[in-house]
Amino acid sequence: xxxxxxxxxxxxxxxxxLTWELTYACNLACTHCLSSSGRRDPNELSTAEAISVIxxxxxxxxxxxxxxxxxxxxxxxxxxxxxxxxxxxxxxKFSTNGSRINAENARRLAAMDYLDIQISLDGTDAxxxxxxxxxxxxxxxxxxxxxxxxxxxxxxxxxxxxxRHNIPQLDQFQELADRFGAQLRLTRLRPSGRxxxxxxxxxxxxxxxxxxxxxxxxxxxxxxxxxFFHLNALGEENLPGLNLCGAGRVVCLIDPVGDVYACPFVxxxxxxxxxxxxxxxxxxxxxxxxxxxDLREPEAEGACTACGMYDACQGxxxxxxxxxxxxxxxxxxxxxxxxxxEWLAAASPSSLPRSSIDHSRPGAVRVSLSRK
Amino acid sequence: MEFDTSMRWTxxxxxxxxxxxxxxxxxxxxxxxxxxxxxxxxxxxxxxxxDFENVDxxxxxxxxxxxxxFTKALAALAGSSFLTPAPTIRAxxxxxxxxxxxxxxxxxxxxxxxxxxxxxxxxxxxxxRAESNNDNTx
Numbered sequence: 001x002x003x004x005x006x007x008x009x010x011x012x013x014x015x016x017x018l019t020w021e022l023t024y025a026c027n028l029a030c031t032h033c034l035s036s037s038g039r040r041d042p043n044e045l046s047t048a049e050a051i052s053v054i055x056x057x058x059x060x061x062x063x064x065x066x067x068x069x070x071x072x073x074x075x076x077x078x079x080x081x082x083x084x085x086x087x088x089x090x091x092x093k094f095s096t097n098g099s100r101i102n103a104e105n106a107r108r109l110a111a112m113d114y115l116d117i118q119i120s121l122d123g124t125d126a127x128x129x130x131x132x133x134x135x136x137x138x139x140x141x142x143x144x145x146x147x148x149x150x151x152x153x154x155x156x157x158x159x160x161x162x163x164r165h166n167i168p169q170l171d172q173f174q175e176l177a178d179r180f181g182a183q184l185r186l187t188r189l190r191p192s193g194r195x196x197x198x199x200x201x202x203x204x205x206x207x208x209x210x211x212x213x214x215x216x217x218x219x220x221x222x223x224x225x226x227x228f229f230h231l232n233a234l235g236e237e238n239l240p241g242l243n244l245c246g247a248g249r250v251v252c253l254i255d256p257v258g259d260v261y262a263c264p265f266v267x268x269x270x271x272x273x274x275x276x277x278x279x280x281x282x283x284x285x286x287x288x289x290x291x292x293x294d295l296r297e298p299e300a301e302g303a304c305t306a307c308g309m310y311d312a313c314q315g316x317x318x319x320x321x322x323x324x325x326x327x328x329x330x331x332x333x334x335x336x337x338x339x340x341x342e343w344l345a346a347a348s349p350s351s352l353p354r355s356s357i358d359h360s361r362p363g364a365v366r367v368s369l370s371r372k
Numbered sequence: 373m374e375f376d377t378s379m380r381w382t383x384x385x386x387x388x389x390x391x392x393x394x395x396x397x398x399x400x401x402x403x404x405x406x407x408x409x410x411x412x413x414x415x416x417x418x419x420x421x422x423d424f425e426n427v428d429x430x431x432x433x434x435x436x437x438x439x440x441x442f443t444k445a446l447a448a449l450a451g452s453s454f455l456t457p458a459p460t461i462r463a464x465x466x467x468x469x470x471x472x473x474x475x476x477x478x479x480x481x482x483x484x485x486x487x488x489x490x491x492x493x494x495x496x497x498x499x500x501r502a503e504s505n506n507d508n509t510x
Contacts, residue, residue, distance in 0.1 A: 012392055
């Protein structure tokens with residue numbers, strides 16, 4: 001019997017779930033923003049178009065969608081869209097910085113079913129968090145959590161992008177989550193969007209990668225978006241979750257203007273499969289796009305497929321390789337065996353692929369910050 | 373609840389099945405878990421399970437060699453609440469069926485049933501958290 005992983009690599013008739021960035025507008029300017037958000041794009045999907053996308057998801061039995069941005073709550077039709085989705089069998093989980101969750105909005109959210117909220121937080125103190133997410137963002141996130149508690153929302157998620165600076169706070173993150181009755185979600189930092197500029201300063205050290213692996217094994221209920229499978233090569237035991245890159249196979253991304261990309265970490269023309277506005281809509285992109293069909297083929301031979309650890313790490317993350325200038329058949333820049341390091345060193349900074357999709361506000365940070 | 377094949381079980385009303393090349397993907401709207409039914413015959417059995425007097429009667433429609441694997445798959449589905457006990461056919465209804473589902477359907481995955489064993493043990497009906505691969509939207 002083939003393994004489930006093998007079957008999933010060949011792609012599903014519809015995504016397990018998909019990520020849909022509702023808007024490029026954001027009141028923050030996080031240094032690792034995957035979508036380089038800031039300003040709204042004038043070409044973003046209208047309410048009617050967004051409703052039609054939800055109809056397509058319902059018809060394809062996409063059971064739930066991850067809404068993000070930008071800051072999705074900045075869309076004036078945000079509540080209308082999540083209401084429509086959740087009453088049409090498309091469950092919603094949305095990512096927010098929390099700044100728009102006041103007492104009233106928390107009550108509205110608590111009254112809805114099939115809704116999940118994840119509040120982004122990248123440090124257990126303001127200094128660590130605001131270094132990445134901007135001044136005042138820590139306080140806003142904590143206030144939002146308090147509003148959700150006060151409104152009896154129930155269990156929400158605290159979503160953390162692990163960085164060199166916050167990995168020492170893993171236990172404190174868990175304490176914070178416990179204090180709010182929340183579930184902790186930890187994900188991997190990618191060199192995508194503005195993260196291309198901050199990645200070198202923020203990504204974990206090799207020693208920290210082992211810390212993450214061991215911590216996750218010791219805390220198996222922690223959510224991860226299955227984003228740390230490259231760490232499976234560190235030991236005998238696999239981390240819980242799917243051990244594969246799901247891009248174009250079981251997941252994908254719809255951006256605010258309706259463009260469909262292989263995953264949330266590859267907003268780049270090379271990984272654009274089509275647009276939901278075109279004839280046939282999302283279903284045709286998912287089912288027929290050349291890019292997605294290609295991603296469902298067996299991986300190209302390279303150093304990774306020839307390596308004894310390949311079954312454990314699956315060669316790591318396509319986006320991490322791409323934006324650090326490493327060929328996709330070669331090691332992940334954070335390969336736990338260290339095979340990525342020579343490739344990283346060999347990549348010329350001037351020849352790195354840069355996304356043309358950038359909605360950063362003027363003056364938003366595109367330089368690496370030194371730590372306060 | 374223990375999975376007793378001499379009892380009648382049925383697909384939980386909050387579960388949706390989506391056809392896939394390998395069988396079907398099942399999603400539970402209450403506990404937000406996913407299951408993969410990795411055989412078209414298993415899909416058919418699961419869809420019609422409630423029509424049988426009990427699980428054993430449903431399994432009896434299969435060749436004997438396949439029954440152990442299917443029993444294991446059904447038990448896994450029952451363990452993650454994808455199958456639910458159903459009233460005995462012809463008997464009066466019993467209180468035990470009126471399970472309190474709660475009024476609010478926030479996902480609340482049972483940490484003890486957490487596993488995507490498929491990638492390791494090849495279980496016929498693995499279950500996983502409906503928090504899928506690479507869905508970071510930060």
